[in-house]
Amino acid sequence: MRRPLALLHLAALALAGAIAAAGCSSLKKTVMPTEPPHTTIFVSGPVDTVNHIVHLHWFGTSAHGYIVGYEARMLNPAAAADSAWRFTTRTDSLVTIYTPTGLTSPVFEVRAIDDHGVRDPNPARQLFHFSNQPPIVKLVGKPNAADHSDTTFASVTVTWTVTDPDGNPDAVVCRTWLDGQADNPLVASGGTFTMPSSRFMTNGTYTSGRRTLYIQGVDDGGMAGPIDSVTWYVRTPVTGNRARLLLIDDVPNTDPAKIRVDSLYANAVANSALQPGTWRVLHLQFNQPFRSAKDLEQTFEQFESVVWYRGEQTAYSRVLDSYAIGPNGEGLGPYLDGGGKAFIESLNLVSSWSSYGPLTQAFIRQYLNVDGTFQYVQPPDSSGAWGLGTGRVLQCPGVADSLQNNRILTGLRAYVARDPSQILFLAPAHLLTQNNPIAMPVAMNVQQANGGRFIVSSYPLVSGTISTASFPQRATIVLRKILGLLGLNSP
Numbered sequence: 001m002r003r004p005l006a007l008l009h010l011a012a013l014a015l016a017g018a019i020a021a022a023g024c025s026s027l028k029k030t031v032m033p034t035e036p037p038h039t040t041i042f043v044s045g046p047v048d049t050v051n052h053i054v055h056l057h058w059f060g061t062s063a064h065g066y067i068v069g070y071e072a073r074m075l076n077p078a079a080a081a082d083s084a085w086r087f088t089t090r091t092d093s094l095v096t097i098y099t100p101t102g103l104t105s106p107v108f109e110v111r112a113i114d115d116h117g118v119r120d121p122n123p124a125r126q127l128f129h130f131s132n133q134p135p136i137v138k139l140v141g142k143p144n145a146a147d148h149s150d151t152t153f154a155s156v157t158v159t160w161t162v163t164d165p166d167g168n169p170d171a172v173v174c175r176t177w178l179d180g181q182a183d184n185p186l187v188a189s190g191g192t193f194t195m196p197s198s199r200f201m202t203n204g205t206y207t208s209g210r211r212t213l214y215i216q217g218v219d220d221g222g223m224a225g226p227i228d229s230v231t232w233y234v235r236t237p238v239t240g241n242r243a244r245l246l247l248i249d250d251v252p253n254t255d256p257a258k259i260r261v262d263s264l265y266a267n268a269v270a271n272s273a274l275q276p277g278t279w280r281v282l283h284l285q286f287n288q289p290f291r292s293a294k295d296l297e298q299t300f301e302q303f304e305s306v307v308w309y310r311g312e313q314t315a316y317s318r319v320l321d322s323y324a325i326g327p328n329g330e331g332l333g334p335y336l337d338g339g340g341k342a343f344i345e346s347l348n349l350v351s352s353w354s355s356y357g358p359l360t361q362a363f364i365r366q367y368l369n370v371d372g373t374f375q376y377v378q379p380p381d382s383s384g385a386w387g388l389g390t391g392r393v394l395q396c397p398g399v400a401d402s403l404q405n406n407r408i409l410t411g412l413r414a415y416v417a418r419d420p421s422q423i424l425f426l427a428p429a430h431l432l433t434q435n436n437p438i439a440m441p442v443a444m445n446v447q448q449a450n451g452g453r454f455i456v457s458s459y460p461l462v463s464g465t466i467s468t469a470s471f472p473q474r475a476t477i478v479l480r481k482i483l484g485l486l487g488l489n490s491p
Helices: 001-031 258-270 293-300 318-324 332-337 361-367 475-484
Strands: 038-043 053-062 067-075 086-089 092-098 107-114 124-127 138-143 156-163 175-178 184-186 192-195 207-216 225-232 246-251 279-283 305-309 341-343 370-371 376-378 381-385 386-388 393-398 401-404 409-412 413-419 423-427 441-449 455-457
Touching: 038 107, 053 067, 053 107, 092 184, 092 318, 138 207, 138 279, 156 207, 156 225, 184 192, 192 293, 246 258, 258 305, 258 475, 279 409, 293 332, 332 341, 332 361, 341 475, 361 370, 393 413, 401 475, 413 441, 423 455, 455 475
Parallel strands: 246 279, 246 305, 305 341, 341 455
Antiparallel strands: 038 053, 053 092, 067 086, 067 107, 107 124, 138 156, 156 192, 175 184, 175 207, 207 225, 370 413, 376 381, 386 409, 393 401, 393 423, 423 441, 441 455
């Protein structure tokens, strides 16, 4: 009796399987086709002649699924090449329209894509009329064309302000060029720009004469504004073919030692191997051409050597502080890195504990090969400013000489030298006013790795003599030897 029941059970299972197979086949044949998604565009505010920057919004719907993303494009007559579809999952975009002529009428298209990969066959379209007002760039920091003393060498830094009536002033870039170079402008931004020295050359050489710098703003819509300009006098480094020395006179006429200091340096240069037309004097009191660290760097690079003197002034140099020295060397560091040679003479030259100066400790460690400056205890604090009394004799091992001081001085710096052979002037033990316990260098002479040289003296040479105060004979001889270290005593 059990055999018929088993057969009946198997037959029932076979019948159920057949019904299931038939059912699946029926379902496959009755699936509804997917309808394409639909896309809608809208914009906040008026559509008629809007700003060249507009915030667009869109959304898509799908009857049998969900939207996975969109493809959008802008068909702009002013930028015909930029018409490709771009995929995005966003539903809005802040669009900047390229509008170089001030007016354009582009069409924005967007199409939704559903989870089946089906795109809206009829993309949403919106015609816009975009306007764009030009940015206004105004030069505010520039040479004074009315001041004949406000001249520069082949370098100039300018600053400007920007206004954009219908855009973001920070997005404005500037085209800038010198006269005769309108077809090859440089691009500047950020409100300041230094024209490269090479741009001042004519057929590979510098020439003196009036030059004009032009600047024009271009906004993010490609609209160019009016041109502003400044004209001033640019001079060649020297009158000859080789610029060997820039002598910087940083002593004002009000300084009692002015005549003595100028005579010292003029006599030393006159008795060197420098030929007429190979060196130039820059009197900072009457002409200060530097408006940036880059100006100072580019000006120095036009000369083989630079000598900068301040005499017996105890105030530090504002120009050195502003443009020559900084965390990264500012203008002076790159000049030395490029093989330049420089000699700077000044009291209060290095910033030290409770004693300020334009040269930083980091700078002298790098370029003077020292571990810093010596400090002395001066209740209730300590200081790095040392003094020197009259009649004291400094040793000058770097030039095999000596100097007898004839002034009461304050503001010297004593260096912790790493290499004794780089010491230029040395104060023997107990010579300085603060009774230095050991011999201390007060001037350094350091050959740089790339052929440059950096010589620094915190002792004013005009104060050293073996004769009278009115005729610093020994100081002249020592200075001539220092010029020799710069290579200026040979043709």
